[in-house]
Amino acid sequence: MIFFNASKLPILLSPYFLPAIAPAIAKLPYGLPEKEIKRIIENDSRYFWDNWKHAVESRYLLLPLELFQNSTFKKFRQIQLPDCVQFVIDFKEAKGGSIFATIDRDFSEQKFIGSEIFLTPFIGESIMYRTVMFSFLDLTKAMVLDTIAYDYNKNSKLLGVIGRTPATNAVIRVFKKLDQDKLFEDEMFQRYVRAHSKVRLAHMLQTFNYTLPGGITVNYQNIVATAEKEMEDVKAMMKSENTPDWIFLTRQ
Structure with missing residues (x-):
C-alpha cells in the first residue's frame, strides 16, 4: 500500500x-x-x-488454501504480507460450526457453566468425577481447535507458520498502518x-x-x-x- x-x-x-x-x-x-x-x-x-493504538486499524485478511500448497511455502513455511501490516494478532482456519452441534467453538463457557450447574462439587470422591469431565472437555476442545501457531516479523513482513499446516482457507486478524496523511491529523x-x-x-x-x-x-x-x-x-x-x-x- x-x-x-x-x-x-x-x-x-x-x-x-x-x-x-x-x-x-x-x-x-x-x-x-x-x-x-x-x-x-x-x-x-x-x-x-x-x-x-490510534495509528493502526484492525483488518482481516483471507489466506487461500493455495498459499499453503505452493513449493515456496513448503520450503520456508513463510508467507509475505503487505507492507502496510504492522501486527498480526490472530491466525485461524476458516471453518463453520462445530462437529459437536454447537455454534461456539470455544468450550470454555460450557466448561464453567457445566461445572457450576451440572457437575458435582469439589468434595470427596466427586473430585475424581470432575477431573474426568474436565479432561474430556479439554480433549474435545483440542479436536476442534482452529487456531494456528505463528510468528510475524514486522520488519520483513513475513508470517511464519509454526504450527500445523492449514487444511482449509485461513483468516488472520491484523493491524495495518494508518495512512500517513491521516496520521498527520x-x-x-x-x-x-x-x-x-x-x-x-x-x-x-x-x-x-x-x-x-x-x-x-x-x-x-x-x-x-x-x-x-x-x-x-x-x-x-x-x-x-x-x-x-x-x-x-x-x-x-
Missing part, C-alpha cells in the same frame, strides 16, 4: 507543523532543513505505528513531531556557540527542556490510553 507521495510532503507538512514550530524560532535566523524534517516525520511515524502526533523538531533544531544550533547581533545569546537548553517535557507528556498519555484488553494470571 502507498501511504502518500513523498513529493507532497512539504505541502502536507506546512499546515500542521511549521506554524507551531515557528513561535519557538521566529526570532532566530535559522530553521531545520527540509530533509531533516522529513526524517523526523518518518521516524516518528514508525514510533507511533508501534506504540499508539492526530493531535498526539502533531505535538510529538513539533517537540521533536524543536529538540533537533536546538541540538543543531548548539554544535557551535552563536551570538546574535546585539550580543544576544539564545538559551537553547530552555528550548530543549521544554520540548523534551512535551515529548514525555505525549508518551505518558499514550501509555495511559494503551490499556490491555485482558490480563492472564498464573500461579507460580
Whole structure:
C-alpha cells in the first residue's frame, strides 16, 4: 500500500507543523532543513505505528488454501504480507460450526457453566468425577481447535507458520498502518513531531556557540527542556490510553 507521495510532503507538512514550530524560532535566523524534517516525520511515524493504538486499524485478511500448497511455502513455511501490516494478532482456519452441534467453538463457557450447574462439587470422591469431565472437555476442545501457531516479523513482513499446516482457507486478524496523511491529523502526533523538531533544531544550533547581533545569546537548553517535557507528556498519555484488553494470571 502507498501511504502518500513523498513529493507532497512539504505541502502536507506546512499546515500542521511549521506554524507551531515557528513561535519557538521566529526570532532566530535559522530553521531545520527540509530533509531533516522529513526524517523526523518518518521516524516518528514508525514510533507511533508501534506504540499508539490510534495509528493502526484492525483488518482481516483471507489466506487461500493455495498459499499453503505452493513449493515456496513448503520450503520456508513463510508467507509475505503487505507492507502496510504492522501486527498480526490472530491466525485461524476458516471453518463453520462445530462437529459437536454447537455454534461456539470455544468450550470454555460450557466448561464453567457445566461445572457450576451440572457437575458435582469439589468434595470427596466427586473430585475424581470432575477431573474426568474436565479432561474430556479439554480433549474435545483440542479436536476442534482452529487456531494456528505463528510468528510475524514486522520488519520483513513475513508470517511464519509454526504450527500445523492449514487444511482449509485461513483468516488472520491484523493491524495495518494508518495512512500517513491521516496520521498527520492526530493531535498526539502533531505535538510529538513539533517537540521533536524543536529538540533537533536546538541540538543543531548548539554544535557551535552563536551570538546574535546585539550580543544576544539564545538559551537553547530552555528550548530543549521544554520540548523534551512535551515529548514525555505525549508518551505518558499514550501509555495511559494503551490499556490491555485482558490480563492472564498464573500461579507460580
